[in-house]
Amino acid sequence: MSGDPQQAAAARRGWLLSAPALLLLAVGATGPLAIMLVYSFLEPGDYGNVEWALSFEAWFNVILNRDIFDGTLSFADAHLSIFWRSAKLALLTTLFAFVVGFPTAWFIATRNAGARTALLFLITIPFWTNLLIRTFAINQIIRNEGFLNTFLLWIGAIDQPIVMLYTDFAVFLGMTYVYLPLMVLPLFAAIDRFDMALLQAGYDLYASRWQILRHVIVPVVKPGIIAGSILVFIPALGAYVTPRILGGGRNMMIGNFIELQFGQGRNWPLGAALSVVLLVLVSAALIVYTRFATGGDKPHG
Amino acid sequence: MSDENAVEARAARKIYGQGAGAVTALDGVSLLIRKGEFFTLLGPSGCGKTTLLKLIAGFESPTEGQILLDGTDITYDPPNRRPVNTVFQSYALFPHLTVADNIGFGLRMQGRPKREVADTVARMLALVRLEAMADRKPGQLSGGQQQRVALARALAPSPKVLLLDEPLSALDLQLRKEMQVELKRLQVETGITFVFVTHDQEEALTMSDRIGVMQAGRLLQVGDPRAIYTRPANRFVASFIGESNFLTGTRDGDTLALGAGPRLTATAMDGAPASGPVTAAIRPEQVRIVQGGGEGIPATVVRSVYFGTDTHAVVALTDGTEITVRMQSPASGDAGLAPGQEVRLTFEPGALIVLPEVA
Numbered sequence A: 001m002s003g004d005p006q007q008a009a010a011a012r013r014g015w016l017l018s019a020p021a022l023l024l025l026a027v028g029a030t031g032p033l034a035i036m037l038v039y040s041f042l043e044p045g046d047y048g049n050v051e052w053a054l055s056f057e058a059w060f061n062v063i064l065n066r067d068i069f070d071g072t073l074s075f076a077d078a079h080l081s082i083f084w085r086s087a088k089l090a091l092l093t094t095l096f097a098f099v100v101g102f103p104t105a106w107f108i109a110t111r112n113a114g115a116r117t118a119l120l121f122l123i124t125i126p127f128w129t130n131l132l133i134r135t136f137a138i139n140q141i142i143r144n145e146g147f148l149n150t151f152l153l154w155i156g157a158i159d160q161p162i163v164m165l166y167t168d169f170a171v172f173l174g175m176t177y178v179y180l181p182l183m184v185l186p187l188f189a190a191i192d193r194f195d196m197a198l199l200q201a202g203y204d205l206y207a208s209r210w211q212i213l214r215h216v217i218v219p220v221v222k223p224g225i226i227a228g229s230i231l232v233f234i235p236a237l238g239a240y241v242t243p244r245i246l247g248g249g250r251n252m253m254i255g256n257f258i259e260l261q262f263g264q265g266r267n268w269p270l271g272a273a274l275s276v277v278l279l280v281l282v283s284a285a286l287i288v289y290t291r292f293a294t295g296g297d298k299p300h301g
Numbered sequence B: 001m002s003d004e005n006a007v008e009a010r011a012a013r014k015i016y017g018q019g020a021g022a023v024t025a026l027d028g029v030s031l032l033i034r035k036g037e038f039f040t041l042l043g044p045s046g047c048g049k050t051t052l053l054k055l056i057a058g059f060e061s062p063t064e065g066q067i068l069l070d071g072t073d074i075t076y077d078p079p080n081r082r083p084v085n086t087v088f089q090s091y092a093l094f095p096h097l098t099v100a101d102n103i104g105f106g107l108r109m110q111g112r113p114k115r116e117v118a119d120t121v122a123r124m125l126a127l128v129r130l131e132a133m134a135d136r137k138p139g140q141l142s143g144g145q146q147q148r149v150a151l152a153r154a155l156a157p158s159p160k161v162l163l164l165d166e167p168l169s170a171l172d173l174q175l176r177k178e179m180q181v182e183l184k185r186l187q188v189e190t191g192i193t194f195v196f197v198t199h200d201q202e203e204a205l206t207m208s209d210r211i212g213v214m215q216a217g218r219l220l221q222v223g224d225p226r227a228i229y230t231r232p233a234n235r236f237v238a239s240f241i242g243e244s245n246f247l248t249g250t251r252d253g254d255t256l257a258l259g260a261g262p263r264l265t266a267t268a269m270d271g272a273p274a275s276g277p278v279t280a281a282i283r284p285e286q287v288r289i290v291q292g293g294g295e296g297i298p299a300t301v302v303r304s305v306y307f308g309t310d311t312h313a314v315v316a317l318t319d320g321t322e323i324t325v326r327m328q329s330p331a332s333g334d335a336g337l338a339p340g341q342e343v344r345l346t347f348e349p350g351a352l353i354v355l356p357e358v359a
């Protein structure tokens, strides 16, 4: 190939042709990040924006509080609890989306061609409406005077409405609902490629149904599980709309907290620092997760 | 009696589906497979071979009838509780496991100690000569190697019976011949009862201790390869395994009269009608052509085709019945048979057999 000047020229032309797209991608991916990183080391302006003066205050404030009067430092419990809630809710959402999504994907993948197309179509229907609308729909269902409580009151199962709206549970429920398709679709793709003869082979070789699930199905469709979990976990961790509408003002997640800094808080550097923290958290979680997930199938282990 | 039989099927019927769409895949099959034998199920596509294996493996249960293993009724035992393993046509190797872990899978699921699993896997790898491939994934193996892994995986737990559903059909001719030898060797070395499915009659004849010929959900004949070939139970078996010439005539004792034409000496199979119209069969290679007068049945050459080792000639008897004759080609390659030439046919006593069915 190297000896063929025509091919080499063609390869060069290929690079040149994709150069604008690559440039755009590079700038688009790193530009905003770089801006956030720079902002996090500046001082907040009085009415938002930043003052161009080097400061580590924002990074301090991510985890520490400086008392306004005597300047003593203490842990920023509120921030930590927001991080913790975000991580917890994102994990729970991922886990639950998997628990619900796996049987769903399995069911769809094992139907005949016609039913399968129809079911996949149904799965994608929620994407047709705005996220806000879908989240408000959940709101309508679980609020005190919502469908669920009204129904339960009506059949006499409860005599006080159950408070669900503006709780962590509401956020979890909403996120599971919103992100479920992102789990189902990659799982479906993986299960669709799964050779059903492997089930017979496993069953023939003395595996119980549970052992087949654990030793055959899960390891073989693992790429789908990994992809689905990542697709759910990342947006869940940084979710903004769902916790805003279903969690109310108090049950904030990182996304809402960052927004607060850029809005009412008028502390852009802190918002920027928090964004970088979120990015680092996600990257760390991804690295740990993929390591764990791809290294975890040692049958002798 | 039961301790000589590895597998027994008693009047096994299998009907798939219900109502108008129901398919009778097995129509009352009774079968005894002896311990340690290489038993082959042979039959055309759709005759129910795979279904019979599934009943033995436990993937399907019979609509009626029973399946016994070592004299014990296992009709409704699930596959994971039967000491029976299968080599699947598609191999169905676990893609995420190495060759060694594939082979050890059954033993691990049975909860055997690690030491034992490792020893058995090593023994199996040596048996199928794949020691060097132990750490590869199935995707990195050739078709023949995958085949051997599938065999080793099914043999590792030392099943009482090994079921093989057309295991060689995906291989090319060369590899297929090698694997035939290999399979036979493995069966002899392990002493495990093999139930082998094929629709290749040559494969069945060369490998099996006994053959069961199936057609349309029924077991037509069971016997050793020679018996099946030389004493086919009916017209289907006679034509499915090797080729046969069929003659219809009237039986009278040891003679078969072809219309007003020649009277031939024929051996009758059990159950053949003692007199009246019958069908008789003779193999093309059992007929000899005599040129230049003498003893024999008069016939006329219709055509002759040169096949290298063999020459096939079609001759017509006086009543018009055409007979195919297969003979070794002479050194010159020219059998000297011209269309229209008058010849005589001879065959050894016992070559022409009267089938147990009315013409």
Ligand SMILES: Nc1ncnc2c1ncn2[C@@H]1O[C@H](COP(=O)(O)OP(=O)(O)OP(=O)(O)O)[C@@H](O)[C@H]1O
Pocket: B016, B017, B023, B024, B025, B043, B044, B045, B046, B047, B048, B049, B050, B051, B052, B199
């Ligand atoms: N799951 C099923 N549902 C309905 N009909 C079936 C099913 N499995 C097999 N059959 C039918 O039962 C009959 C026997 O099938 P079987 O697979 O046993 O044939 P076979 O002898 O193995 O054929 P081949 O040589 O093509 O593999 C066929 O007519 C087939 O269409």
Ligand SMILES: [Mg+2]
Pocket: B049, B050, B051, B165
């Ligand atoms: Mg079959």
